[in-house]
Amino acid sequence: MQLGDINRQDGRPPSRQIADHLRSAIDRGDLLPGDRLPSEAELTRHYSVARMTARQAIQELRSEGRVVAEHGRGVFVRMPAPVRRLASDRFARKHREAGQAAFLAEAEKAGVHPAVDQIEIDRSAPPADVRERLRLAEDDQVAVRSRRYLADDRPIEVATSFLPLPLAEGTAIMEADTGPGGIYARLEDAGHVLDHFVEEVTARMPTADERRRLELADGVPVLVVVRTAYDTAGVPVEVCDTVKAAPAYVLEYDIPAR
Structure with a gap:
């Protein structure tokens, strides 16, 4: 899955850019319904950001209803409407x-x-x-x-x-x-x-x-x-x-x- 990099010249905060990358991956089909998102730790390493920044990016997608968190398992792309x-x-x-x-x-x-x-x-x-x-x-x-x-x-x-x-x-x-x-x-x-x-x-x-x-x-x-x-x-x-x-x-x- 291609996540891209943070553009430090971009006016958007890093958490918003990460959320946009993840959203694009879902829209492209790189992440399918039921797939697990990269963890906060994985996002932190990939983007060289603080863990709170990665958490804010995931929370943005959760607030949109695109992903769901399962306790002890991770965050997953929401399944389609049944x-x-x-x-x-x-x-x-x-x-x-x-x-x-x-x-x-x-x-x-x-x-x-x-x-x-x-x-x-x-x-x-x-x-x-x-x-x-x-x-x-x-x-x-x-x-x-x-x-x-x-x-x-x-x-x-x-x-x-x-x-x-x-x-x-x-x-x-x-x-x-x-x-x-x-x-x-x-x-x-x-x-x-x-x-x-x-x-x-x-x-x-x-x-x-x-x-x-x-x-x-x-x-x-x-x-x-x-x-x-x-x-x-x-x-x-x-x-x-x-x-x-x-x-x-x-x-x-x-x-x-x-």
Whole structure:
């Protein structure tokens, strides 16, 4: 692997130049996903810099989410996103009819083993933005389902669904196992045939709790997808607030040109 040398005439600090060299090596494919980066000691010797300078260079790449540190093993190029989320297909009825919720269908396509844990079910007053999206009255309550999704035992997403309580009460939506096809299959079983979804996508840094639950390194952002599901009568039946580990996902949208 060609790392180059420090240019002392360059206005960039040595740590930035080293980070640029490592970044270029990743972009060229000299360092592939899963490959170990040169250690701080190796960088210190190669560039004739202080160890702190080498550490700052590696930290820059960690803050970008390009590399991950594994305790006792070193720093490695981050593996590519395991899940491609195709919005135009993930909620297709064919998946529910096959007994698959959206995440299970996506994981199957990606060739990863899906799992769900940290399932919590509650009844409560909704946040103001959820109340507005669901068109609820001030004193209405919602069913709340929170869960964490994993791909090959790696946590990649935390999702919280809010449903008008009358739609969920007395159904498997209030159980840990919602049954084949998930929440949306149970809504359709009850006569609320789904018509369309509206999603809002933003990005931000995670909260301390999100960082812990998703096992994120410092500096790694999250994607926030807030989805509202509507039935054929135009009634909003669910709001799902999803926080995704940004490096774990590719969000793909197939948009007709009409």
